Amino acid sequence: MSRWVISGLRQGVVTTCYPTRMETAKGTSPGLPARLTPMADEFGQELVDVCPTGAIHFERGEARVDYGRCIHCFRCSRSARYVLEWESGFEWARFASDGSNFVKGAASWPKAFRKSMHIRVVDAGDCGACLNEVKQLNNPYYNMHRLGFFITPTPRKADILLVVGPVNDHTRLPLQAAYDAMPTPKLVMAVGACALSGGVFGPSFVTGTGVKDVLPVDIEVPGSPPPPLAILHGLLVAAGRKPPMPGQDGR
Amino acid sequence: MFFTVFAVLFLAFSVAGIVCALLSPERGVALSLGCFGGVASVAMGAVGVCALISDTPFEVRLWSVPTVGPLMLSVDKLSGLFLLVSAFVFLATSIYSVEYLQAYLKHFNLRTLSVCYFAIMLAVGLVLSAADALTFLVSWELMSLFGYALVNYQKRDEQSTRPGYLMLVMGEAGFVAVVLAFLVIGGRGPGNLLFSSLRLHSASLGWHARWAVFLLSFFGFGVKTGLAPFNRWLPQAHPIAPANVSAVLSGVLLNLGIYGIIRVNADLTPLATAGPGLVVLLVGAFSALMGIMYANRDNDMKAMLANSSIENMGIITTALGAGLVFMTFHQPLLAGIAWIAAFYQMTNHSVYKSLLFFGAGAIDRNSGTRLMDRLGGLSKHMPLLAALFLAGALSICALPPTNGFVSEWLTLQCLLQSSVLASRSVKVLFALAGAGLALTAGLAVTCFVKAYAMTFLGIPRSNQARQRARVRFPIRLAMGLGAVSCLLLGVLPTYVIPILGRVSELLTGVNAAAALVPPFFNGAPGHSRLPHSFLSDFHNLGAQVGQNLLPAPGLVVLHRGHAQNPVVFAMSTSYMLPVLILLASTLFLAVRFVLARRSKTVRKPVWAGGLASLFPELTYTATGFSSPVRVTFNAVFHPQMSEERLELIAGHFRNSITRVVGEVHVFDRVLFQPLVNRASHIARTLSRMHHGRLNAYSAYVLGTLFVVLLLSRTQVEEHVVLSPALILIVALILDRLL
Amino acid sequence: MLNLAGMAAEAEQNWPGLVQAWVDRRTPLCELRCPPSEILPEVVHWVVDELLFRFAGLIVEQEPQEWDLRYLFYSIQGPPRWARLRVRQPLDTPKFPSISPQVHAADWYEREAEDLYGVTFEGHPRLGDFVLHDDLWQEAVAPMRRDFDEKAALAERRPDLDWKFRRIVHDPGAFAMPVGPIYSGVTESVQFLLETVGEDVIRAFPRLFYKYRAIEKIAEGRNVDGCLLLAERFAATTAFAHALAYCQAVETICRVKLPPRAHALRVLVSELERFRHHVGVIHDICESTGLSVAASQAAILEEDLLRLSGDLTGHRYLFGLAIPGGLSRNLKDADCIDAVEMAVKILKRLQELDDGLRYSSSFLDRLEGVGIISPGKAWEFGLVGPMGRASGLGGDLRKAQPYASYEHFEFDVPLESEGDGFARLRVLMAEAAQSVRILCQVPVRLEAGDVAVGVSLQSGRALGWVEAPRGATFHGLHLDESGVVLRYRMITPSFVNWHGFHLAAENFAFQDFPIILATVGLSATENDR
Structure with missing residues (x-):
């Protein structure tokens, strides 16, 4: 056993400096296209057509990207004709535009979670990537325990329901059961493009258009999958310890 | 005076009960049993109380029988205690039967049951008051026979009478042993069979005879008590008996075995050496351990309770054995405490076991099953029954502040006192017994957590368990009586121990309760028997805190040693109860008024991992719950065969997996089966001689004769030698002719 | 033959x-x-x-x-x-x-x-x-x-509210322990009904398809590009393998011949994904046995590989890289060489971890002789991938039916015969090493040139196959002449292996169940589709 102690000590500290400072290591985030890009009408329309999830809107000479729908397919950045600027950050979490349990940012936002929060993760038809990224939050790089975030096995002890996946038919009832089993005050955080908008899977006869069809969502974390740091940012926003992404009001 | 009145009342009401049972209409039988049985048992209890209070035994000289001598009845303190305990069980059972027997109406003949019930009541009274061997043995035999009749009352087929038959056979074997024991005591005797003469005569017995008396009586009474390994009948007899009979069987008849052991080995022929006492001690601890292990395994509620009776009898016997050993080591104080513990445990067992059997009977009647694997969720529609059963279960688990805790605490403490004994090997055996009892106590908790949880909690596992039913007043009263007694015996041990102390004083000659349980807690700090320095030490320890506040003595103290070095063990369930109530109510009030203001209670369905619905097949069964115990003690249970039969369809598809586990009780496996096998092997070997040829048989006869003659050649006279020779010749001629 | x-x-x-x-x-x-x-x-x-x-x-x-x-x-x-x-x-x-x-x-x-x-x-x-x-x-x-x-x-939906699963264990004390669909920490939605009488699991019944998103149904009527998104995103931890199988099916229909550089880079990315996937499973195994230091170290390696993937290809899960006709972007030679060097370093650390694990008796006790699948049963259920190879059932599509120029690479297919959890761990370790061995051969095969050629869509049916990290995967595709998908069929290794999962889980104690589940490394999303 001493072998593991020594080996563990020799490993040293790898934990990220986030949220004190920004993490700058390579490969931590796939980035997202710039939210607002002025461009000519012909390119703009082409851009709208090339986006498979309808994340890009073109209005008055500006291409706007809805982060909730972007799935990092890179189709908008492949052609030199209309390449969108990519932003490499990860602080994408935002308050849900409607249906939230709490008036966002207002005084009614629960203060109980500032120091510590227990998370129940529910897989609602996720492709595995978001789930794997949530799992990475426990690894020494991100180590969310240091911030007072813990995964619980039962929703009875959970403060926040972290939902990944587009909510398909078979997981809908378990998801609702988990939400019902949680004590109040409770939050719901939808993680990943599928959970926000159904992603590439919805809507269909077994899949809806995200968690908001079923539950009131409070926090949204865009990305497909959102990298661990983005999810961490989402948790910090939920706890009221970080501001949400500026200028995002859901649309 | 009172004695006579109560004894006559008891006799009168019992006989009246029999008459009434025979005369009254079928529907009224249950009620008459309840009324007459209730009054008769109150009278019986009154006799017991009188005996406990009065300083002299109550004696009645019956008629004199030629060649045997005078017959006599006598109720001393020992008999009085057993009468009182039995009376309690009979009283509760009588009340319970009024309602319980309604289900038997029209299916079974209630008259038979009623007559047998009163008969056994009389027989028990007679056994406990017999003061001569003949009365004792006759009434003992009557008790066995009526017990058999009651257990087999609802016989349906050959299969279901087998356990009752086994009970009878083993009881009779025990009876023969007891008769032999009495023969040995009174063998070349005093001319009559009065206990008083036997008591005088026994002092002259040699050690062979003493061992013989001990072994015979311990076997004989041990079988009745359900001690290992001759207790296989008990867990089989209980499930076939009606619940009220089970209560009597466990709460009264088993105790009589204990009575017999004490009467013979502590009163009539007090032991002279430590050996027999150690045997009692170890057999007791072993029985307790085996009993509770099998109780854990059993899923039939009544079989489980029966095995738990074996466990309790084991604990009583252990304490009894400790007392016997202490007596032989001339430690009458400790022996007294050990016997107080034994009597306390016995009283408790009678109370809570009858309560639990009543509960099991009510469940059986309402749900139609006693199998814990098929019950569950009963607390929802039988909350009172659940609460009463829980009271019994907590008591039997020996959790404070219930009565089980007091007696088990005393038992374990008194086993720890073995440090005063000189012999190292005896100390080791005491330690072993103590360890066995400690393990037993732990397993008992597992067992009754299972019993309560699987029966009353969770969701119903069968349609029968889902049935709604009302538990009627007589059942509630009988069980409530038991539950209240459990609590009272638990919180007021300081009142009970002196009474039991009087009983043990009869056997030891020393008042252990007074010496070891100092009465200064009763508001007399300057008690003369205790050194002043000890008292002041004790004062500093805070033992007298609250003495002026509480109206009653509440602390049980075992003190032994010197003023400088008092070895003190103290326990108080009486003080604990108010503290517990205070804590609980404070907590309740705090939650209710301080915290509740900020939150409200919301009831949500059970979280089952997101399952659409939690159905009974998805919840733990009793078998599953006790599985860790089965795995841990695999060496004991030792399934001889455990296989999974797999049925495949269409080549590869599994259709069913049937588990077949063949388990043979450890005593059958280790002891009885090898014995039977050996015996039948010998019989087979001998049967080779039986090949049916006449001359061979003649040869056996002659051969035997020769051997006999050779063995007794000193007394042989000539013509005797000649006659076999003649027979031989005749036989040879016959052989030729044939 | x-x-x-x-x-x-x-x-x-x-x-x-x-x-x-x-x-x-x-x-x-x-x-x-x-x-x-x-x-x-x-x-x-x-x-x-x-x-x-x-x-x-x-x-x-x-x-x-x-x-x-x-x-x-x-x-x-x-x-x-x-x-x-x-x-x-x-x-x-x-x-x-x-x-x-x-x-x-x-x-x-x-x-x-x-x-x-x-x-x-x-x-x-x-x-x-x-x-x-x-x-x-x-x-x-x-x-x-x-x-x-x-x-x-x-x-017209009529759910059967009284539905109960078919119990096959007959014993008076038998019951079924339900696990899931929401259970434990971060887990996929799968339900296990474990029939038992207390200690040992007598029968394990995984109730799958909680994550059924009808991928095969919604693929119909999409164009080739739209269907590609489904192919790579239905099981994202092995996204590239499935995307590659799909692309190969399209390429077969359209008779496209790929430039050699595309082939070599596809091998590079495939093996990088396999390496990362196996390290992920090894992490799960360490975590299930409660060996936290080892679990943390494996987690570090997994994150390192995710970052390496992200750095090399722009996406941590290699999304958006495979397209019919090659790759969507050219990777620089220097980046590839750096990545291979990094992978070699990570492998070295993985092997140090492996050494540590082999000296930890408390760890080995929980794997050795636990969750055994006999070779005969493995053959009967046709198990694939590391789970099959740990039970002595060979067969690796990279060797048996080579694709993407695998025939030019030297590597071994590790095989074990015990079929227990430790054998599966050894196979994962050995396969990770073989992946790095292949990675090291990639830079010398990187010819200059394009990584993609244009695809002119045709009608037809074809099968694309890939040895995905979890085993053989087959994607059947039927296109009409305008490139609209008429039928898209995914045959995934998890679907095959879940079928045999009960073989490992049965007749072992409850407390071994999470470990067995970790050692088989199955994915519900890959199975459910």
């Missing part, structure tokens, strides 16, 4: 007038057309047990006039070859003989086809309640049929 022509001749000779054989030398493949009668099981038996082909899967397709069932088989020894049994039946008689009694591996394929297409297989004893749970949808719903009406189905 017969060659394909010989096989065709013998089949026609064995079943004269009933079986028509036809050989496609390009694939190479021997197609046997077989009537839907009792001879089908015989032919299957002949192909599997005498010619020693392995069953790859079943593709059901509803043609305008008829049902078209294609049973696929591939050789794992000798030269790469395929066999295909084709059975047709008019639309109004959706009945076929079951081959599951002969080839048990076909069990779930038939159940799936029955549940989604409403096609019955006579002789199969366990049809019904499979993909669409009966407590949500009535049995009559068959969503994969062309005439399936979503709105009507949703309107």
Whole structure:
């Protein structure tokens, strides 16, 4: 056993400096296209057509990207004709535009979670990537325990329901059961493009258009999958310890 | 005076009960049993109380029988205690039967049951008051026979009478042993069979005879008590008996075995050496351990309770054995405490076991099953029954502040006192017994957590368990009586121990309760028997805190040693109860008024991992719950065969997996089966001689004769030698002719 | 072993007038057309047990006039070859003989086809309640049929609220321990019903398809590009492998010849993904045994590999890289060399971790002799990937049916025979090492040039296959001339291996269950689709 102690000590500290400072290591985030890009009408329309999830809107000479729908397919950045600027950050979490349990940012936002929060993760038809990224939050790089975030096995002890996946038919009832089993005050955080908008899977006869069809969502974390740091940012926003992404009001 | 009145009342009401049972209409039988049985048992209890209070035994000289001598009845303190305990069980059972027997109406003949019930009541009274061997043995035999009749009352087929038959056979074997024991005591005797003469005569017995008396009586009474390994009948007899009979069987008849052991080995022929006492001690601890292990395994509620009776009898016997050993080591104080513990445990067992059997009977009647694997969720529609059963279960688990805790605490403490004994090997055996009892106590908790949880909690596992039913007043009263007694015996041990102390004083000659349980807690700090320095030490320890506040003595103290070095063990369930109530109510009030203001209670369905619905097949069964115990003690249970039969369809598809586990009780496996096998092997070997040829048989006869003659050649006279020779010749001629 | 022509001749000779054989030398493949009668099981038996082909899967397709069932088989020894049994039946008689009694591996394929297409297989004893749970949808719903009406189905939904699973363990004290669908920490939605009498799991029944998103259904009618998104995102931890299989199917239909650089980079990315996936499973195994330091170290390695992937390709899960005709972007040679060097370093750390694990008796105790799948059972259930190879069942598509220039790379296919958890761990470790060995060979094969060629869409059917990290995967694609998907079929390794999962989980104690679950490394999303 001493072998593991020594080996563990020799490993040293790898934990990220986030949220004190920004993490700058390579490969931590796939980035997202710039939210607002002025461009000519012909390119703009082409851009709208090339986006498979309808994340890009073109209005008055500006291409706007809805982060909730972007799935990092890179189709908008492949052609030199209309390449969108990519932003490499990860602080994408935002308050849900409607249906939230709490008036966002207002005084009614629960203060109980500032120091510590227990998370129940529910897989609602996720492709595995978001789930794997949530799992990475426990690894020494991100180590969310240091911030007072813990995964619980039962929703009875959970403060926040972290939902990944587009909510398909078979997981809908378990998801609702988990939400019902949680004590109040409770939050719901939808993680990943599928959970926000159904992603590439919805809507269909077994899949809806995200968690908001079923539950009131409070926090949204865009990305497909959102990298661990983005999810961490989402948790910090939920706890009221970080501001949400500026200028995002859901649309 | 009172004695006579109560004894006559008891006799009168019992006989009246029999008459009434025979005369009254079928529907009224249950009620008459309840009324007459209730009054008769109150009278019986009154006799017991009188005996406990009065300083002299109550004696009645019956008629004199030629060649045997005078017959006599006598109720001393020992008999009085057993009468009182039995009376309690009979009283509760009588009340319970009024309602319980309604289900038997029209299916079974209630008259038979009623007559047998009163008969056994009389027989028990007679056994406990017999003061001569003949009365004792006759009434003992009557008790066995009526017990058999009651257990087999609802016989349906050959299969279901087998356990009752086994009970009878083993009881009779025990009876023969007891008769032999009495023969040995009174063998070349005093001319009559009065206990008083036997008591005088026994002092002259040699050690062979003493061992013989001990072994015979311990076997004989041990079988009745359900001690290992001759207790296989008990867990089989209980499930076939009606619940009220089970209560009597466990709460009264088993105790009589204990009575017999004490009467013979502590009163009539007090032991002279430590050996027999150690045997009692170890057999007791072993029985307790085996009993509770099998109780854990059993899923039939009544079989489980029966095995738990074996466990309790084991604990009583252990304490009894400790007392016997202490007596032989001339430690009458400790022996007294050990016997107080034994009597306390016995009283408790009678109370809570009858309560639990009543509960099991009510469940059986309402749900139609006693199998814990098929019950569950009963607390929802039988909350009172659940609460009463829980009271019994907590008591039997020996959790404070219930009565089980007091007696088990005393038992374990008194086993720890073995440090005063000189012999190292005896100390080791005491330690072993103590360890066995400690393990037993732990397993008992597992067992009754299972019993309560699987029966009353969770969701119903069968349609029968889902049935709604009302538990009627007589059942509630009988069980409530038991539950209240459990609590009272638990919180007021300081009142009970002196009474039991009087009983043990009869056997030891020393008042252990007074010496070891100092009465200064009763508001007399300057008690003369205790050194002043000890008292002041004790004062500093805070033992007298609250003495002026509480109206009653509440602390049980075992003190032994010197003023400088008092070895003190103290326990108080009486003080604990108010503290517990205070804590609980404070907590309740705090939650209710301080915290509740900020939150409200919301009831949500059970979280089952997101399952659409939690159905009974998805919840733990009793078998599953006790599985860790089965795995841990695999060496004991030792399934001889455990296989999974797999049925495949269409080549590869599994259709069913049937588990077949063949388990043979450890005593059958280790002891009885090898014995039977050996015996039948010998019989087979001998049967080779039986090949049916006449001359061979003649040869056996002659051969035997020769051997006999050779063995007794000193007394042989000539013509005797000649006659076999003649027979031989005749036989040879016959052989030729044939 | 017969060659394909010989096989065709013998089949026609064995079943004269009933079986028509036809050989496609390009694939190479021997197609046997077989009537839907009792001879089908015989032919299957002949192909599997005498010619020693392995069953790859079943593709059901509803043609305008008829049902078209294609049973696929591939050789794992000798030269790469395929066999295909084709059975047709008019639309109004959706009945076929079951081959599951002969080839048990076909069990779930038939159940799936029955549940989604409403096609019955006579002789199969366990049809019904499979993909669409009966407590949500009535049995009559068959969503994969062309005439399936979503709105009507949703309107006429009749869930069976009294649904109970079929219990097969008979013992008075037996009960089923439900686990999931929401259980433990961060887990996929799967439900396990463990039948037991207390300590040991007597029967494990995984109730899958909680994550059924009807990928095969929603793929129909999409264009090739839209379907690619589904192919790579339905099981994202092995996204590149599935995307690659899909792309290969498109490329086969459209007869595209890829530039060598595209092939080499595809190998590079595939092996990087395999390496990362295996490290992830190793992390899960360490975590399930409660060995936290090792689990943390494995987690660091997994994150390092994710970052490496992100840095090299722009996406941590390699999304958006594979496209029909090559790769969507060219990777720089220098970046590739850096990545390979990094992978070698990570492998070295993984091997140090492996050494540590092999000296930790508390760890080995919980793996050795636990979760055993015997080679015979592995063959019966046709297990694939590391789970099959730990039970001595070889077969690696990279060797058996090479694709993407794997035939030019040197590597071994590790094989163990014990079939327990430790054997699976050893296979994962050895495969991770072999992946890095392949990675090291990539830079010398990187020829300059394009990584993609244009694809002109054609109509046709084709199969693309890849040895995904969890085992063999087959993607069947049917395009019409405008490039619209008519039928997209994914045969995934998890689907095959979940079928045999109970073999590992049964007759072991409850506390071993999470460990066994970790060692098999199965994915529900890959199975459910």
